[in-house]
Amino acid sequence: MDREALYVKLNEVFRDVFDDDSIVVCDTTTADDIEDWDSLEHINLVVAVEKKFGIKFNMGEVNNFKNVGEMVDAILLKI
Amino acid sequence: MNEYKYDDLYLGLTESFEYIVTQERMDLFRELSGDVNPLHNDAAFAQSKGFDDKVVYGLLSASLISRLGGVLLPGKYCLIQQVQCKFPSPAYVGDTLSVSGVVEELNDTVRQAVIGVTIKNQFNRKIVKAKLFVGFLGES
Numbered sequence: 001m002d003r004e005a006l007y008v009k010l011n012e013v014f015r016d017v018f019d020d021d022s023i024v025v026c027d028t029t030t031a032d033d034i035e036d037w038d039s040l041e042h043i044n045l046v047v048a049v050e051k052k053f054g055i056k057f058n059m060g061e062v063n064n065f066k067n068v069g070e071m072v073d074a075i076l077l078k079i
Numbered sequence: 080m081n082e083y084k085y086d087d088l089y090l091g092l093t094e095s096f097e098y099i100v101t102q103e104r105m106d107l108f109r110e111l112s113g114d115v116n117p118l119h120n121d122a123a124f125a126q127s128k129g130f131d132d133k134v135v136y137g138l139l140s141a142s143l144i145s146r147l148g149g150v151l152l153p154g155k156y157c158l159i160q161q162v163q164c165k166f167p168s169p170a171y172v173g174d175t176l177s178v179s180g181v182v183e184e185l186n187d188t189v190r191q192a193v194i195g196v197t198i199k200n201q202f203n204r205k206i207v208k209a210k211l212f213v214g215f216l217g218e219s
Contacts (some may be wrong), residue, residue, distance in 0.1 A: 038162065042187045043160065043186075044161075044193055046188055047186045047188075047189060047191065050186075056187065057188045058188065059188055062188055062189070
């Protein structure tokens, strides 16, 4: 899967978790860009991403993603 | 009180207890919540709407999820993150509710357990169906 195809799937996850069909994420998107992205929704997001892509993050990396691009980098390494 | 930590849990682990709904408990809930809706307080009104009697507050029944998580599964270290709840059938004063929780999902990365909760009355009818998402104090 290339980065562009991954983003199509990832946007589905974000829209589902945050219940907002207008969300479009990119490499530079951070929690500051999505109003409801708090620590609780971050947990929901991590679980949803893991299920969507059939992967497992480790605790350290999910706490250290600086933006969506770093999450995408991690996903690409695991799928 | 149980003291399960995340690593103690396994899929299928189950805890349960029973609870009798009394008028006194209904009165206490009305006092706490301020919900004076006649469906829960006026038998004639409730019957006119098709129910057998005054309907037990759904959130009184659902409040038992707090006890389940905070006391039994996982117990002492419970940190409730989220509850998703449905009320498929009414409960009535005098009912004996059986509250049961089973570990359905363990999300290792975020140290989160998802507990399926079922609350049934004495006729085995489902009163509450819920999912309880919990984290663990000192582990997040």
